[in-house]
Amino acid sequence: MALNQELQAVTEAFSGHGVDEKSLVTLLGKWDHQERETFRKNTPPFFTEDHERNFQRWDDHSVRLLKHEFVRFKNAVVPWTMHPWERDARLVKEALKKGPNAYGVLIEIACTRSSEELLGARKAYHSLFDHSIEEDVASHIHGIERKLLVALVSAYRYEGSKVKDDTAKSEAKTISNAIKNAQKKPIIEDDEAIRIFATRSKLHLQAIYKHYKEISGKNLDEDLSDLRFKQTVQCLCTPQIYFSKVLDGALKIDVHKNTKKDLTRVVVTRADIDMKEIKAEYQNLYGVSLTQKIEETAKGNYKDFLLTLVARKG
Known part of the structure; x- marks a missing residue:
């Protein structure tokens, strides 16, 4: 392989979701001093030329991003080996630390888990952090979304097959009126709307959706x-569409590192649950298979691990 091709290969190995470790070992390991200098001079996204002192230094931002990419494989393997209760409890804790941009993860966990799974996450949270999820959500979140989020993480929904269709129809009208009156009172402050979405069974809510x-x-x-x-509505009523949209956002090339994490979270948490349905919905929405998109976007051991999980018969 010519040096120009090698330079391009190493640049690509550094760029994306994860790192292509095999290429880096093969190419960087054999480069001499002159070849490494040529690489530094020809990859301005990664290196900055100090003309006064006559050397090329790593761009600090690139170094920080690269550190994240190197640990991406570990950050997939470790949660995969966790008990699902602990995994969800730690995801909740991390979301609360990150603040409002991560509060969607709280909704995802509260609304896409079964009643027993959510109760298990609450038990694990007690064990890990000596607090309850409910009290930490209530004490950390101060915006108007607090009432909804506390109600969702506190839920223990009926999971049987019975749905009262007349009640669902009536509550659909209630929600419709709340949306129409949103300029006077935001729906997220509407007690009836919160009660319906925080307490009703998922089958009942799907009837409301219809x-x-x-x-x-x-x-x-x-x-x-x-x-x-x-x-909340998407996670409760159309979860496969919700997860497909999250995956598509995470698989874009130039997204923020926190958005990239969504890929790991969704694949790891849904591999044993409904990945087959998510893959079908992803193909339907975007006209490309999820497997192909991961192949095109991810790198190295991280990519291989994701593809293994996505191929499971969950």
Whole structure:
């Protein structure tokens, strides 16, 4: 391989989700001093030329990003080996530390887990942090979304098959009225709307979702302008669409490092649950298979591990 091709290969190994360790070992390991200097001079995204002192130094931002990419494989393997309760408890704790941009993870865990799984996460949180999820959500979150989030993480929903269709139809009208009155009172401050989405079974909420479309002609989440309520509805009523959209956002090339983490979280937490359905929905929404998209975007051991999980018969 010519040096120019090798330079391009190493640059690509550094760029993306994860790092192509095999290429780095093969190429960097054999380069002499002159070849490494040529690499530094020809990769301005990674190195800055100090003309006064006549040397090339790593760009600090690139170093920080690269550190994240090197640990991405570890950050997939470790959660995969955890008990699901502990994994969810730690995800909640991390989301609370990160602040409002991560509060969607709280909704995801509260709304896409079964009642027993959410109860298990709450038990694990007690064990790990000597607090309850409910009290930490209530004490860390101070915006108008607090009431909704506390209600969601406190839920223990009925999971049987019985749905009272008349009640679902009536509550669909209640939600429709709350959306229409959103300028006077945001839906996230509407006690009835919060009660419905924090307590009703998922089958009941899916019936509400169906009746809402009959009333308004649009899907419920399409009519919601409030991000937290939109995420809540999607996680409860159309989880495979929700997860497909999260994956697509995470698989874009130039996204923030925290958004890239969404890829690991979704694949690890859904591999044994509904990955087959998520893959089908992803293909339907974006016209490309999730496997192909990961192949094109991810690197090295991290990519191989993700593809192994995605191929499971969850």
